[in-house]
Amino acid sequence: MSTEIEKNKYVFPKDFWWGSASSATQMEGFSGADGKGQNIWDYWYEAEPNRFYQGIGPDNTSLFYTKFVEDILLMKETGHNSFRFSISWSRMFPKGRGEVNQKAIDFYNTIINTLLENEIEPFVNLYHFDMPMAMQEEGGWESRSVVDAYVEYASTCFENFGDRVMKWFTHNEPIVPVECGYLYGHHYPALCDFEKAVQVAFHSVLASAKAIKAYHDKELGGKIGIILNVTPSYPRSNHPADLAAAEKADLLFNRSFLDPSVKGTFPEKLIDMLREENFLPKYEAEDLDIIRENTVDLLGINYYQPRRVKAKENMPNPNAPFMPERYFDHYDMPGKKVNPYRGWEIYEKGVYDILKNIQENYGNIECFISENGMGVESEERFKDANGMIQDDYRITFYEDHLKWIHKALNEGANVKGYHVWTFMDNWSWLNSYKNRYGLISVDLQNDYKRTIKKSGYWFKKLVESNGF
Ligand code: BG6
Numbered sequence: 515m516s517t518e519i520e521k522n523k524y525v526f527p528k529d530f531w532w533g534s535a536s537s538a539t540q541m542e543g544f545s546g547a548d549g550k551g552q553n554i555w556d557y558w559y560e561a562e563p564n565r566f567y568q569g570i571g572p573d574n575t576s577l578f579y580t581k582f583v584e585d586i587l588l589m590k591e592t593g594h595n596s597f598r599f600s601i602s603w604s605r606m607f608p609k610g611r612g613e614v615n616q617k618a619i620d621f622y623n624t625i626i627n628t629l630l631e632n633e634i635e636p637f638v639n640l641y642h643f644d645m646p647m648a649m650q651e652e653g654g655w656e657s658r659s660v661v662d663a664y665v666e667y668a669s670t671c672f673e674n675f676g677d678r679v680m681k682w683f684t685h686n687e688p689i690v691p692v693e694c695g696y697l698y699g700h701h702y703p704a705l706c707d708f709e710k711a712v713q714v715a716f717h718s719v720l721a722s723a724k725a726i727k728a729y730h731d732k733e734l735g736g737k738i739g740i741i742l743n744v745t746p747s748y749p750r751s752n753h754p755a756d757l758a759a760a761e762k763a764d765l766l767f768n769r770s771f772l773d774p775s776v777k778g779t780f781p782e783k784l785i786d787m788l789r790e791e792n793f794l795p796k797y798e799a800e801d802l803d804i805i806r807e808n809t810v811d812l813l814g815i816n817y818y819q820p821r822r823v824k825a826k827e828n829m830p831n832p833n834a835p836f837m838p839e840r841y842f843d844h845y846d847m848p849g850k851k852v853n854p855y856r857g858w859e860i861y862e863k864g865v866y867d868i869l870k871n872i873q874e875n876y877g878n879i880e881c882f883i884s885e886n887g888m889g890v891e892s893e894e895r896f897k898d899a900n901g902m903i904q905d906d907y908r909i910t911f912y913e914d915h916l917k918w919i920h921k922a923l924n925e926g927a928n929v930k931g932y933h934v935w936t937f938m939d940n941w942s943w944l945n946s947y948k949n950r951y952g953l954i955s956v957d958l959q960n961d962y963k964r965t966i967k968k969s970g971y972w973f974k975k976l977v978e979s980n981g982f
Pocket residue numbers: 537540686687743816885889935941942943945949
């Protein structure tokens with residue numbers, strides 16, 4: 515092994531967290547089984563199945579709920595030393611609060627124990643876009659009472675699993691439900707309402723701080739953080755108007771969660787922006803103390819692509835709904851590198867810029883890359899005669915990002931690990947199985963058969979040699 519490490523150009527620190535991320539709704543399946551209540555995805559699929567790519571819904575995911583033993587062995591085979599999954603709120607609490615579903619506790623206990631038996635550290639996230647329907651009917655994140663129900667769910671998870679789980683996360687990408695559910699209409703309740711979006715964001719921040727307090731109060735000896743998709747906002751040019759546009763996008767989409775989560779306060783400039791348009795959320799005086807006093811121990815950073823913006827060129831129609839695009843226009847940079855199989859920009863240096871930002875402006879808090887991945891449409895076309903996907907493009911994608919992470923590490927960034935999105939091909943919200951991301955393929959037509967991709971073997975070698 516030491517010769518292997520010597521040969522490597524990019525060697526990572528000892529005990530680096532290598533693994534992958536997932537979420538309950540995207541991989542468990544059995545969305546109505548064993549007492550699980552409906553969440554917004556189950557409900558929406560039942561009501562409007564045609565919204566979902568090829569009509570495939572959350573009842574038809576990769577079936578981790580029953581295939582988890584095989585899957586955890588595959589994690590081991592692909593070198594994982596850690597794995598992030600989420601606990602389905604509506605499996606734990608079918609009605610969102612009140613009676614706990616013992617079968618859910620048993621299921622997650624088995625998952626945690628099986629991971630540990632295989633020397634894979636469980637990283638557990640609480641909320642990954644999956645509001646229980648009963649809570650959505652109460653207003654979802656718009657409603658203060660749902661914040662309390664979330665804290666009850668979080669505390670129950672800490673009590674039942676906190677003796678073995680040492681890394682907890684309150685939310686995955688909390689800006690996504692704000693954007694997709696309340697601004698751009700992609701996720702349920704599919705609204706376009708800036709005022710509600712701000713309230714949802716505020717309550718998500720508050721819920722996170724309250725869960726952090728509940729966790730710390732229990733003194734379980736682990737750490738709790740949040741997972742944010744910190745998307746660097748790059749201006750078209752250094753012209754002051756472009757710089758101002760980029761700063762506004764950064765305030766809305768990144769600093770709205772990053773600052774309160776790590777520093778305990780919202781940026782003054784963001785507050786001014788919202789106040790100016792009369793969009794400040796409703797809150798109680800004590801909320802700001804709770805947020806200030808309960809910041810994260812560690813930070814997960816999801817990175818896929820940057821956001822490129824320019825100063826507004828056309829005056830917005832004053833009668834159109836108020837959108838973040840009142841503050842900037844999107845900029846389609848000529849010559850940008852694009853993932854030809856998903857359409858997203860590939861800009862590897864973005865991950866370095868984020869890590870440097872955290873190092874320089876957020877006290878170099880302990881962090882890790884909690885998602886990074888390359889989605890590919892119709893990936894079967896890259897299957898070889900033995901049924902293995904030859905995903906060299908994905909290996910290149912990972913290595914090119916890891917080089918920048920390595921550089922940040924060398925310059926003192928406090929980055930502890932790298933999790934790819936994702937372990938095995940999974941169902942993804944409205945896109946269902948359109949974009950495949952896994953280290954392992956899943957054949958929906960053939961009893962969900964799992965086959966390790968070329969990138970899965972590459973990942974194993976990466977972990978074994980702690981670099982490449
Ligand atoms: C991340 C989410 O932002 O992007 C995942 O945390 C999601 O839940 C992933 O699956 C990829 O998105 P998509 O739409 O390409 O499947």
